[in-house]
Amino acid sequence: MTTPLAPVLLDVAGLSVSFATDRGRVTAVDDVSFSVRSGEILAIVGESGSGKTVTLMSILGLNDPRTTFVDGSVTFRGRPILGLPDRDLRRIRGKDIALISQDPMTALTPVHTIGWQIAEQIRAHEAISRAGAARRAVELLAEVGLANPAEAAGRYPHQLSGGMRQRAVIAMALSCNPALLVADEPTTALDVTVQAQVLDLLMKLRKDFGSAIILITHDMGVVAEVADRVNVMYAGRIIERGTTERLFADPWHPYTWGLIASIPPLDGPRPHRLAAIPGMPPTPETMPAGCGFAPRCRFALPRCAARPPVQRAPGRSALCVIGPEDRAPRRAEILGPLGDAA
Ligand SMILES: Nc1ncnc2c1ncn2[C@@H]1O[C@H](COP(=O)(O)OP(=O)(O)OP(=O)(O)O)[C@@H](O)[C@H]1O
Ligand SMILES: [Mg+2]
Incomplete structure (x- = not known):
């Protein structure tokens, strides 16, 4: 699964993003660092408003530069890309890094067939004939599992179902064989069956093309x-990071406990109501100076009003005052004894 020796493709260090608003400058992303290696699938998970999309958009240079302040460093294949001229960024975005944005319609225009749109995308980055690009577009639609791809290529976006449209967007993202695919909630708008198919497709991509994937989601089950x-x-x-295996077997942060507790069971009767984390996340305007989760955390202490310390072990970390000795009993209050949590 993981490839620890694969080279780092994308490295994000100390990324902070703030916006100029009517109410002054607000911080939406605060000192975020992570890296993605070739061929790996990194999930970024969190509730609505946690800063997932802002993080991605800032990495890809897609925020409005007039109102957005971005700090930190982002390198792609060792080359700094934050603040590169728009033209250079556009070249990287279309060719090396592909984005599947949160709303599939933003990637598609309603006035052209999807086959045409995919072919144009290919032609923007490759010296290829119009007919060659059109043929490749149909092949890509077949690769993402659209039944009858030649016919689908001739359709306009509104003539496709939500799942078909999402596949078309993925086909478009794949048209340049990207080393890194960034997928922002690619399955949220889809029903459960189609969701599973799209996830299978992402896994297949990694397998067939070796693409690394950053998968943004609010769904711990998907992760x-x-x-x-x-x-x-x-x-x-x-607030917490680690390999999927370890994070689920031994989660450290009370927020992660809440997310895991809210995964619906795969079998057996669905609970009447899913366990949810009480309260609402803060907005950039109401962000506490210390631990952002403290106002909703049943284990919060007075010292959570200050910036939380980093708990570390090889390959993982969490921002929380709860140390190893206090973790298990507190976690058991939410997830039951360890072992049940995995
Ligand atoms: N241009 C902007 N100006 C001011 N605030 C913004 C701007 N863009 C985003 N925000 C705020 O930044 C915070 C993070 O937004 P973001 O879109 O990254 O959330 P998210 O984690 O992607 O949520 P979701 O799961 O709903 O997509 C939100 O509170 C949002 O209102
Ligand atoms: Mg988002």
Whole structure:
């Protein structure tokens, strides 16, 4: 699964993002660091508003530079890319890094057939004839599992179902064989069966093309299924990180406990109501100075009002005052004894 020796493709260090708003400058992403190696699937998971999309957009240079302040460093294949001229970034985005954005319609225009749109995308980066690009577009639609791809290529986006449209967007993202695919909630709008198919497709991509994938989701069930490593994001910070295996077997942060507790069971009767984390995440305007989760955390202590310390072990870390000795009994209050948690 994981490939520890694969080279680092993308490295993000100390990324902070703030916005100029009517109410002054607000911070949406606070000192985020992570890296992605070739061929691995990294999940970034967190509730709505935790800063997942802002993180991605900042990495890819897609924020409005007039209102967005971005600090830190981002390198792709060792080359710094933060603040590169738009033209250079666009070349990287289309060719080396592909984005599947949160709303599939933003990637598609309603006025052209999807076959045409995919072919144009190919032609923008490759010296290839119009007919060759059109043929390749149909092949890609077949690769993402659209039944009758030649016919699908001739359809307009509104003539496709949500699942078909998402596949078309993935085909478009794949048209340049990207080393890194960034997928922002690619399955949220889909029903459960199609969701599973799209996840299978992402796994297949990694297998067939060796693409690394950053998968943004709010669904811990999805993370458990496909990711090699996980970053748990809350209120603009990565509050826990680790390999998927270890993070699920031995989660450290109370927020992660809440996320795991809210995974619906795969079999047996669905509970009447899913366990949810009480309360709401803060917005950039209401972000506490200390631990962002403290206002919702049943284990919060007075010292959580200050920036939390980093708990570390090889390959993983969490931002929390709860140390190894206090972890198990507190976690058991939410997840039951260790072992049940995995
Ligand atoms: N241009 C902007 N100006 C001001 N605030 C912004 C701007 N863009 C995003 N935000 C705020 O930053 C925070 C993080 O937003 P982001 O879109 O990254 O959340 P997310 O984790 O992707 O959530 P979701 O799961 O709903 O997609 C939110 O509170 C959002 O309102
Ligand atoms: Mg988002």
